[in-house]
Amino acid sequence: MRVIKLLSDEFVYHEQMQNGLNVYIHPKNNFVQSYASLQVDFGGRDFCYYLNGLKYDLPEGTAHFLEHMLFENNDQPLSEIFVKSNAEINAYTSRRITSYYFSCQNDFLMLLDALLENFVSYDFTDKSIEKERKIITEELSMNDDSKAYKAYKTLSAMMYQDKSIHHDIGGTKTSIKAIDKDMLCQAVKHFYHPKNMSLVLTGDIDVENTIAFLRKHNFSNTDFGDFISIQRNHPRRSPRSHKKTKLDKDLDTSIVEIGIKIPDEYFKNLNYMHLLYSNPFTNIFFGPTSKIYRELKKKNLYNFTFSTTPIIEDDYGFFNISIETNKSKQFIEYMIKALLNIKDELINPRVFNAYKRAEVGRAIKVFDDVRSSHSFVKKLLINAIEISDFMSASTNISIKDIAFYQNFFIKDNIFIVEYQK
Amino acid sequence: MKIHKRDIPGIELFYLPNKKFKTIDFAFVFTNKFVDEELNERQFLTEILTESTQKYRNSEQMSLVCDNLYGIDKACSYNLSGDVGITTVLLRCINEKYLDEEGITDKALNLLIEMIYNPKKNKGLIPLAAVKDQKNQTEQFILSIKQNKTAYAYYEFMKHFTKDFEDKVGIFPRLNHLSKVDNLTVTKVYEKMIKEDRLQIFVSGDFDFEKMDEFFKKHQLKTNVLEGFEYLKNYGKRRDLYEVLERSSNGQTRIYLGYYLDFLPKKNNVIAMKIFDELFGGFEYSRLFVNIREKLQLSYYVYSRYNEDNNLFFVGLETSKNNAKKAISEIDSELKKCQQGEISEELFLQAKTNIIKRIEAKKDSQTAGLIQSIVNFLKYGSEYSEDEMLRDLEIISIDDVLSVIRRISLDTVYIYTNEE
Numbered sequence: 001m002r003v004i005k006l007l008s009d010e011f012v013y014h015e016q017m018q019n020g021l022n023v024y025i026h027p028k029n030n031f032v033q034s035y036a037s038l039q040v041d042f043g044g045r046d047f048c049y050y051l052n053g054l055k056y057d058l059p060e061g062t063a064h065f066l067e068h069m070l071f072e073n074n075d076q077p078l079s080e081i082f083v084k085s086n087a088e089i090n091a092y093t094s095r096r097i098t099s100y101y102f103s104c105q106n107d108f109l110m111l112l113d114a115l116l117e118n119f120v121s122y123d124f125t126d127k128s129i130e131k132e133r134k135i136i137t138e139e140l141s142m143n144d145d146s147k148a149y150k151a152y153k154t155l156s157a158m159m160y161q162d163k164s165i166h167h168d169i170g171g172t173k174t175s176i177k178a179i180d181k182d183m184l185c186q187a188v189k190h191f192y193h194p195k196n197m198s199l200v201l202t203g204d205i206d207v208e209n210t211i212a213f214l215r216k217h218n219f220s221n222t223d224f225g226d227f228i229s230i231q232r233n234h235p236r237r238s239p240r241s242h243k244k245t246k247l248d249k250d251l252d253t254s255i256v257e258i259g260i261k262i263p264d265e266y267f268k269n270l271n272y273m274h275l276l277y278s279n280p281f282t283n284i285f286f287g288p289t290s291k292i293y294r295e296l297k298k299k300n301l302y303n304f305t306f307s308t309t310p311i312i313e314d315d316y317g318f319f320n321i322s323i324e325t326n327k328s329k330q331f332i333e334y335m336i337k338a339l340l341n342i343k344d345e346l347i348n349p350r351v352f353n354a355y356k357r358a359e360v361g362r363a364i365k366v367f368d369d370v371r372s373s374h375s376f377v378k379k380l381l382i383n384a385i386e387i388s389d390f391m392s393a394s395t396n397i398s399i400k401d402i403a404f405y406q407n408f409f410i411k412d413n414i415f416i417v418e419y420q421k
Numbered sequence: 422m423k424i425h426k427r428d429i430p431g432i433e434l435f436y437l438p439n440k441k442f443k444t445i446d447f448a449f450v451f452t453n454k455f456v457d458e459e460l461n462e463r464q465f466l467t468e469i470l471t472e473s474t475q476k477y478r479n480s481e482q483m484s485l486v487c488d489n490l491y492g493i494d495k496a497c498s499y500n501l502s503g504d505v506g507i508t509t510v511l512l513r514c515i516n517e518k519y520l521d522e523e524g525i526t527d528k529a530l531n532l533l534i535e536m537i538y539n540p541k542k543n544k545g546l547i548p549l550a551a552v553k554d555q556k557n558q559t560e561q562f563i564l565s566i567k568q569n570k571t572a573y574a575y576y577e578f579m580k581h582f583t584k585d586f587e588d589k590v591g592i593f594p595r596l597n598h599l600s601k602v603d604n605l606t607v608t609k610v611y612e613k614m615i616k617e618d619r620l621q622i623f624v625s626g627d628f629d630f631e632k633m634d635e636f637f638k639k640h641q642l643k644t645n646v647l648e649g650f651e652y653l654k655n656y657g658k659r660r661d662l663y664e665v666l667e668r669s670s671n672g673q674t675r676i677y678l679g680y681y682l683d684f685l686p687k688k689n690n691v692i693a694m695k696i697f698d699e700l701f702g703g704f705e706y707s708r709l710f711v712n713i714r715e716k717l718q719l720s721y722y723v724y725s726r727y728n729e730d731n732n733l734f735f736v737g738l739e740t741s742k743n744n745a746k747k748a749i750s751e752i753d754s755e756l757k758k759c760q761q762g763e764i765s766e767e768l769f770l771q772a773k774t775n776i777i778k779r780i781e782a783k784k785d786s787q788t789a790g791l792i793q794s795i796v797n798f799l800k801y802g803s804e805y806s807e808d809e810m811l812r813d814l815e816i817i818s819i820d821d822v823l824s825v826i827r828r829i830s831l832d833t834v835y836i837y838t839n840e841e
Contacts, residue, residue, distance in 0.1 A: 030441055032784045083706045086774045105778055131718065138721035142739060145570045145672025145839075250670045253564035288484035297480075297554075303561040324565050354488035361492030361515045368443050370785055 001211070004387045010367045012377055012387055013207045017220040020195035020227065025210060026202045026377055028370050034108045034203025035374040037101035038115060039382060041230070042066075042191035044095045044169030050231040051190060058187060059178040060163075061136070061171015064093040066187050068136060070100065072128040073118050081114045089115075093169055096313065097382055103371070108205065109213055116219035119197075122188045124181055133176060140170050147248065147419055148255055152322070155257040155417040158244055161237035165316060194219070195227040198381050202374035236264065243416045251421035254328035258321040258335060261413040262405070267315050272385040273401075274317055276393055278310035280355055281402040282319060285342060289351045292338050301331045314383060319405075328418050336416075342409040347399045356397065363394070422625065422790050424804045427634055432642045436633070437625040437794060442787040443519045445526060445626030447512045447533055450795055451618035455506040457588040460499075460595045461602050462610035463506060465555040467497040469547060469607070470510065475539045490529055491515045495536065501591040502730040502800065503686075508614060509795070510537055513788060516627055526628065527636065534640055540611065547611060549604040556602065559594050570837065574667075574675035575737070578835040581665050582679035582735065585658070590731050620644040621798075625791045659683065664834045671839045674745045678736045678752060679833035684825060686732040688801075692817050693825040694734070698727035700772035701759065702736055708755045708768075709736065719748045734829065742838050749834065760827050769819050780810055 082089040087104035157166040286308035296302035422437040514529035702709035702725025723738035797805035
């Protein structure tokens with residue numbers, strides 16, 4: 001068993017089961033809640049993939065549809081046993097993964113047993129497929145009238161001519177009509193293999209007992225056959241434009257979405273670097289101590305909807321800035337100039353050092369809470385980042401490390417969407 | 422968490438010690454009778470006080486000092502409970518036992534004192550620029566709500582639902598008073614908060630009691646004992662069914678059903694109502710979820726909500742236009758069945774246990790535990806321990822729930838639908 005140190009008194013234990021499932025246990029004694037999540041490397045982007053050079057297609061939204069179906073697997077409602085134990089179970093599908101997770105105060109091993117048992121064999125009835133199709137249709141409608149969501153999607157479509165990035169993870173009402181039992185079974189066969197999954201457990205857990213329990217479990221002892229590594233190759237064409245304006249009479253306030261692209265070539269095996277450095281960069285150049293924040297306030301262009309977020313995945317990333325404002329023209333005009341000036345700005349060492357001290361505090365606070373500890377470990381695993389490397393690197397960030405991003409703030413990497421009222 | 426009252430003349434100081442967490446939480450709680458005309462100012466102050474002080478003159482300086490103290494978290498909120506307006510200023514810092522540096526706790530507390538008692542002022546007044554900024558933010562807030570159809574539907578529903586007592590429920594912003602707000606009115610309300618509001622201070626974490634006492638003694642803070650208002654009130658009164666239909670250009674239909682509760686929010690009624698809220702629309706095996714979503718597939722999202730602070734209860738859902746009428750009728754049918762006694766023992770116990778688990782889960786968060794302790798302390802006048810909460814929950818029976826829900830009647834139907 002491998003022991004990974006997070007802090008002086010926080011450790012994660014890693015063990016690989018005989019069938020290839022990777023298990024990570026983060027014991028946190030004296031906490032009431034325990035958390036478990038099972039991740040499958042299958043998400044919204046996997047409507048097209050390759051096995052041994054052969055191309056396979058699935059309707060868009062299959063991963064999300066399958067997530068719903070796994071709650072009705074073998075015609076057994078998965079929630080029932082969890083609700084009876086007063087545990088909460090849920091799941092979500094992102095572009096990259098599907099995650100099934102629960103939290104509980106009692107019966108942890110019994111519930112873990114129930115969770116894993118659900119993934120030993122698969123059968124879906126036509127009745128439950130139709131039922132979930134209706135529910136998902138309602139779910140997909142929830143974003144129909146969200147202009148903010150549409151503006152963001154327009155930005156990502158403009159920046160990346162790659163459907164796997166900007167298409168809805170849940171698919172469309174049309175694409176989900178094409179999902180049937182055969183397709184769900186295909187997805188299960190190719191993706192729901194222990195070698196393509198990971199299990200993260202956090203809470204007042206006995207590590208040795210839990211590993212022994214997992215080794216004996218039906219899931220660990222089931223032969224899922226050989227796992228064929230999945231290749232993904234989503235064609236990505238060059239962007240055709242850098243600015244889009246849409247007039248919308250239904251808007252009460254204009255919406256601006258800006259993206260500053262990190263070029264694709266910087267995503268080969270550099271994912272952990274982006275996760276480490278993109279947040280401090282965003283904080284220093286757009287946070288309350290930054291020149292941009294100060295000037296936006298001075299010019300009365302700032303309001304509480306202003307937000308800046310690094311969007312980082314394994315194969316793409318960008319800095320996203322958004323705001324809802326009726327001064328969209330002035331905001332855009334100012335931001336273009338300010339963004340182009342970033343590459344020549346010097347990072348204030350005083351601000352940087354203060355940020356580093358805050359990061360020490362944030363790391364301590366993350367592990368003060370079971371849920372945030374669990375999310376933190378899970379995030380690193382989903383991004384295939386070695387936890388110990390990340391922890392030691394995070395204390396040694398230098399100004400030079402984050403200054404790296406300044407070079408990307410050039411006209412070719414800046415994209416703007418304006419939904420004008 | 423156990424509450425220890427400290428014996429320091431002039432202030433009400435309480436410690437909630439624990440060794441489980443690596444942080445120390447401070448909460449300064451100001452309470453006074455709610456005055457509707459002050460709502461905007463009170464809300465503005467929650468932002469103004471945390472953004473800058475006389476010493477840290479802008480958000481940049483404030484941000485730097487918080488970062489340098491290992492990432493202090495600060496927050497300020499204004500809420501209502503019954504008749505009482507409550508301003509809570511929270512600050513969380515890392516316990517210096519876990520750092521290679523001393524004096525962090527003292528510096529953090531000094532910052533908190535600075536934020537509350539030394540706000541940035543120009544010639545004795547809260548700066549006009551700060552107030553104007555808050556007004557601009559409020560205007561943007563209103564526009565942003567309008568744009569977000571789900572938020573807009575909820576906001577409009579609450580306006581209609583509480584229109585007969587809107588001056589008592591504190592929904593921000595109070596638009597009819599907004600134009601009168603300026604730096605004079607904000608300064609006046611600030612001074613009232615400091616000079617007249619009752620102040621209670623709570624500290625949670627692992628620290629030396631005597632050292633902490635010394636800090637507070639040094640600052641000579643003052644509380645004002647106030648009486649004559651209630652945390653537990655009921656404002657609604659029975660009226661004819663009030664129906665509102667609003668249209669947008671497209672999108673889902675949002676429906677809210679507001680109910681009149683013909684009982685006072687006394688402890689037992691509140692607990693019974695909370696259990697009903699849970700079993701009716703609070704989790705995935707609740708009546709609404711099972712019937713409206715799973716059985717009939719009328720909605721992806723349907724829930725009920727009970728607010729014990731102002732004794733309001735409603736159901737919310739999103740559905741397609743074609744399903745709206747059926748959804749309302751089915752919800753009505755579910756409520757009637759419950760009122761007729763069709764609540765299984767299993768569902769009742771499940772709901773109760775869910776609430777118990779949620780109370781117990783607060784032990785995992787120092788801040789959540791602190792806030793719960795404060796709320797209970799304010800409402801019930803003394804420590805209302807977790808054991809007491811659980812005991813009070815245990816003794817509620819299905820009959821207690823029935824006796825409360827039989828006094829529920831539909832009051833407001835709000836539908837926000839599309840023109841298609």
